[in-house]
Amino acid sequence: MSDELRVWIESDSDIVTARHEGRTLAASLGFSAAELAFIATAISELARNIVLYATRGEIRISLIHSGRQRGIQVVASDEGPGIRDVRKALNGGYSTSGGLGLGLPGVRRLMDETEVSSVEGKGTTIKARKWKL
Amino acid sequence: MEVPILKQGPYLIATVQSALNDSDLMSLRDALVAKVAKFRSRAVIVDVTALDVVDSFSTRTLRDIALMIRLRGAEMVIVGLQPEVAFAMVQIGLTLEGVGTALDLEEGLTLLNRRAKPGRQ
Numbered sequence: 001m002s003d004e005l006r007v008w009i010e011s012d013s014d015i016v017t018a019r020h021e022g023r024t025l026a027a028s029l030g031f032s033a034a035e036l037a038f039i040a041t042a043i044s045e046l047a048r049n050i051v052l053y054a055t056r057g058e059i060r061i062s063l064i065h066s067g068r069q070r071g072i073q074v075v076a077s078d079e080g081p082g083i084r085d086v087r088k089a090l091n092g093g094y095s096t097s098g099g100l101g102l103g104l105p106g107v108r109r110l111m112d113e114t115e116v117s118s119v120e121g122k123g124t125t126i127k128a129r130k131w132k133l
Numbered sequence: 134m135e136v137p138i139l140k141q142g143p144y145l146i147a148t149v150q151s152a153l154n155d156s157d158l159m160s161l162r163d164a165l166v167a168k169v170a171k172f173r174s175r176a177v178i179v180d181v182t183a184l185d186v187v188d189s190f191s192t193r194t195l196r197d198i199a200l201m202i203r204l205r206g207a208e209m210v211i212v213g214l215q216p217e218v219a220f221a222m223v224q225i226g227l228t229l230e231g232v233g234t235a236l237d238l239e240e241g242l243t244l245l246n247r248r249a250k251p252g253r254q
Binding site: 011012013015016019020023032033034036037038040041044045048103105106109110 | 152154186187189190215217218220221222224226227
């Protein structure tokens with residue numbers, strides 16, 4: 001994957017940068033306006049989690065393909081405190097105030113695939129993909 | 134980026150010009166709450182046409198601003214939410230419950246003028 005971009009996240013301005021760059025990359029694949037808003041909002045929530053819970057980390061965004069399908073992958077990684085109950089964080093309630101307040105249920109609803117790996121005390125990596133239909 | 138706030142008669146109009154980071158949003162909140170008293174404004178219109186993302190933090194802050202404005206005796210209307218932004222907000226369950234909304238600035242002004250003159254439509 002040569003089309004990968006990395007945004008170092010440690011302040012609220014970096015959140016804006018990450019979602020802007022992600023949107024631009026996603027737009028190059030021809031996603032619709034609504035899909036672009038979904039992707040940008042998901043990046044915003046993922047980047048915010050880094051700032052809020054891990055202080056700093058990184059968002060990597062790349063174009064991916066599987067067979068004839070093309071899509072975008074967003075990877076948010078940090079070396080923060082980790083998530084104790086990943087299942088609970090991913091499911092949450094319908095509103096973002098449900099669950100653990102990580103906005104992860106939102107990311108899951110905005111993207112097609114979301115994977116979380118987290119080790120307490122070591123950090124968290126969240127991969128989210130959206131395919132172009 | 135600072136959001137310009139214009140006084141127009143009894144109203145304040147804040148027009149968001151580009152993407153806002155968290156600090157920008159909080160400055161907007163502080164400025165509106167202060168100006169609503171300074172100008173004795175009856176209402177505040179926040180135009181978010183330029184926003185391409187309204188995430189959980191922005192939603193919460195906008196809702197907070199509306200509540201604070203109401204506690205100051207005025208009201209707030211959010212105008213210009215883009216269709217795809219509304220779509221993403223609904224998808225993740227973000228609501229602006231209790232906050233007035235209107236399609237655009239013109240509709241927002243109409244709404245406020247109508248509320249200000251009950252029975253004189």
